Amino acid sequence: MENNKTKSITIVGGGSSGWMTAMYLNHLYRKEKQNIKVRLVESADIGILGVGEATVHSIRFFFAAMGLDEQELLSETQATYKTGIMFRNWMKPQQDKVHEYFHPFEQIKFGNGFDLSTSWLLSQKLSGQRYDEGTCISSELIKHQHGPKTANSKGYTGIVPYGYHIDANQLARFLRKKAVAAGVEHIEATVEKINTNNQNIISIETDNGVFESDYFIDCTGFKGLLINAVSEDNWVSYEDALPCNKAVAVQRKYPAEQQPKPYTEATALSNGWVWQIDLINRQGTGYVYDGNRLSKEEAEAELKSFLGSESEFIKTLHIDMQIGRRKRFWVGNCITVGLSGGFIEPLESTGLHLINLGARLLSTHLTQVSVPDAIQESYSELMINAYEDLKQFIVLHYCITDRDDTEFWQAAQRSVEHCPALKRKLAIWKYKICEYADLQTASTSCFNDENYRFILYGMQYYPELHLDIDKAQMETLFDSVKARCQQAVQYSETHQDSLDKLHN
Structure with a gap:
């Protein structure tokens, strides 16, 4: 039985999903005195998406469970309530x-x-x-x-x-600092090749070495770099019910005399809706829209018209979103967490909640090297239920409009x-x-x-x-x-x- 114990887990991809998962698993294994290496591989060249920058309230319980000081967390991430x-x-x-x-x-x-x-x-x-x-x-x-x-x-x-309004890039950096200090191995590298055998990942080859592991967790975002290497026909689209598949995100300076609001604003426009999220130093805003009805240029123009000509913009980013979920969140020794597993438009700010849920379920399902099919199916089924429940709740916002x-x-x-x-x-x-x-x-x-x-x-x-x-x-x-x-x-x-x- 000793040989069936998990010895190492490699997470590919940083951002909130990678570092929250790494921190959670490392915290769990150290608390239970299990000698399991947690490694995170991320590329310095790939930016963090950070679309919404807002959370649901339950994310407080994750941060508290990780032993993070709330004031330090919020002061280092330009956060508001x-x-x-x-x-x-x-x-x-x-x-x-x-x-x-x-x-x-x-x-x-x-x-x-x-x-x-x-x-x-x-x-x-x-x-x-x-x-x-x-x-x-x-x-x-x-x-x-x-x-x-x-x-x-x-x-x-x-x-x-x-909950919080929080700078996603700074949150990832803060979690990385805390996770590495707690013992997570951090490898800065770009994945160049994924070696597989019968829906299992044997190793990943990077520009900074080759890494083997008992399990690989895919936190590579919409690319789904690892899960796509071990599975085909593994996607269920939600775009029939939720057609908003594009976003144009803008960072802007506050208008004169404006103070950060303790709530998110979601304002409906012609073909979607605009989020406005107030951080300490700026406002994060963006237009989530149906890309089949608006071009990127039209969407950006409508957003900036809504925000007003006096707005001082810092940065603009166009995002192609994949609206849906995996049929299987766990294939072989590869597990998806975050955007690689699925995404439902950010209307209720559930991104970090789904990451937290995925990491928490790993702690009860990832018990040994040779996990039975029933355990893999249980993890996938629970994640599917979460996405299906969330899909229904988001559709409710749209379908009862007049x-x-x-x-x-x-x-x-x-x-x-x-x-x-x-x-x-x-x-x-x-x-x-x-x-x-x-x-x-x-x-x-x-x-x-x-x-x-x-x-x-x-x-x-x-x-x-x-x-x-x-x-x-x-x-x-x-x-x-x-x-x-x-x-x-x-x-x-x-x-x-x-x-x-x-x-x-």
Whole structure:
């Protein structure tokens, strides 16, 4: 049995996926006193993609588990706090006002009869109030430019759950520094040849030596350098449901007097949407669009027109995205993590979550050199479930729009046809509230029923509910929500004050 123990793992490709995976596995093996070498090979010539630069809130738990100091992490990556996403223009204007709603990270439970969501719907709060405004603290905080921290918040804790806006290139460098200090072997080299035998990688030949390993982890991004060498016909496209396959990303200096916002902005345009992500030193922004409807030049022009002629641009990058996933995430001794395994447009900032998930699942599946087929299939199945769940959630943002001003948005309304399970759920949610049992959310999923409700009711997809309510009880409930929000504003810091502590 001794000979079946894993002795070495080689990760090819750096960036967030490579260094997060290397750090996680190295941390795990050292904690369990297993003598397994973790090596990362990356080329100095290949840049880091870093499209979105925003995260979901659960990434805090990864950084905390790795023993990273939050203040050091954020100060070295030009980071700001993120309490959610503000969606704008995803539906037709109403009374000459741009439609908008907020999707926070928090999940608040209020008792006293019906749950808060049902209570809000029954109390006819929808007549003029946004769902997020009536049900969550984060929405109130951002009205006052407050972030998630109080003056005494410890690392990775806040008054509400939060993620980050973070410089992807600097994050990779920071993780590399910490991983190498913890014992990960770093090889700077470009892969020139991959030697395989029966869907197994025997070795990789680089301009800086030949490397053998028990396992090879593909973190080479959209190229899928390793996985494509050991598998064919190993891709499922999602572009029928999610046609935004291109992006033009821009870095720009802040307009005068603008301070970083504690939330991401996602504004719908003619053939896709624009992200705006505020770092300390600049704003990262970009247009995710359907490349079959817009040329690169048209997309860049529309983005820059949206941002305004006074904008001072630092850098522009055009990106071809592969929207979909692998049929098999693990083939032979090759495992994909990150973009090499799949990608769903960055609408909900799930890139680092999927990396974290892939690395975490490796820790329970990568137990010996000769892993049975059932273990490989288990890893792939769990990753497939995560991508399928995420695909459904992202399609939800598009399919319930009432926009019909372009062919893109007309087609977006029909995108649910490519998600039969979501179509069935939407038919049900016309007559009942969306609840956990409807989704049976797997442990690999990033989003649950509370997240779905923020999108459904933010997009005004309300159920027809005919239930008797106790108006006095409802008023008591919403008075308590209002009091909780006011208390949160009172005790939290402005976003800028929190950032000043980090970066001064």
